[in-house]
Amino acid sequence: MAIQRTLTLIKPDAYKAGNIGNITAMIEENGFKIVHALLFKFTEKSAKQFYSEHEGKPFFDGLLQFTVSDKVLAMVLEKENAVADFRKLMGATDPAKAEPGTIRAKYGTALPKNAVHGSDKESSAKKEITYIFGEFASIPSNEKNHAKEY
Numbered sequence: 513m514a515i516q517r518t519l520t521l522i523k524p525d526a527y528k529a530g531n532i533g534n535i536t537a538m539i540e541e542n543g544f545k546i547v548h549a550l551l552f553k554f555t556e557k558s559a560k561q562f563y564s565e566h567e568g569k570p571f572f573d574g575l576l577q578f579t580v581s582d583k584v585l586a587m588v589l590e591k592e593n594a595v596a597d598f599r600k601l602m603g604a605t606d607p608a609k610a611e612p613g614t615i616r617a618k619y620g621t622a623l624p625k626n627a628v629h630g631s632d633k634e635s636s637a638k639k640e641i642t643y644i645f646g647e648f649a650s651i652p653s654n655e656k657n658h659a660k661e662y
């Protein structure tokens with residue numbers, strides 16, 4: 513499996529609860545390298561664009577309201593098989609159904625407050641990383657034909 517990059521957001525519920533450190537520790541303990549990080553607050557317009565695939569779904573308005581409610585920590589994570597491995601570490605979307613030991617089981621509460629986001633496939637990772645950090649950030653370090661190392 514190739515080295516990949518994926519995007520995670522530590523969401524407003526986890527930021528508010530003071531779980532940035534705990535979740536970041538789990539991420540690092542599981543072999544992911546943090547290669548970019550940004551703490552910021554989504555505007556309604558940018559949240560809408562980030563979650564545009566869900567527009568029209570019954571949970572969309574609640575998801576937007578939650579997403580803009582406080583800051584998020586966006587991070588680009590690098591590892592072999594990062595996209596699928598991070599989905600596994602994150603757990604199921606609904607914290608009540610998330611496998612024990614996963615981030616969402618430990619730190620999520622109830623939908624939409626499930627503590628973290630993780631890209632669902634490689635093409636989404638590229639799109640989401642590019643949206644927040646720019647296209648260069650989406651390229652794994654071993655594929656960069658560039659002097660800079662980030």
Ligand code: CDP
Pocket residue numbers: 566571574575604605623624625626628629630632
């Ligand atoms: O985040 P994930 O890819 O696991 O799930 P999604 O289907 O892409 O949904 C995006 C986000 O919408 C979830 O992480 C939840 O925060 C929220 N959601 C919700 O509030 N109610 C649902 N029934 C499904 C998702």
Ligand code: MG
Pocket residue numbers: 630632
């Ligand atoms: Mg998703």
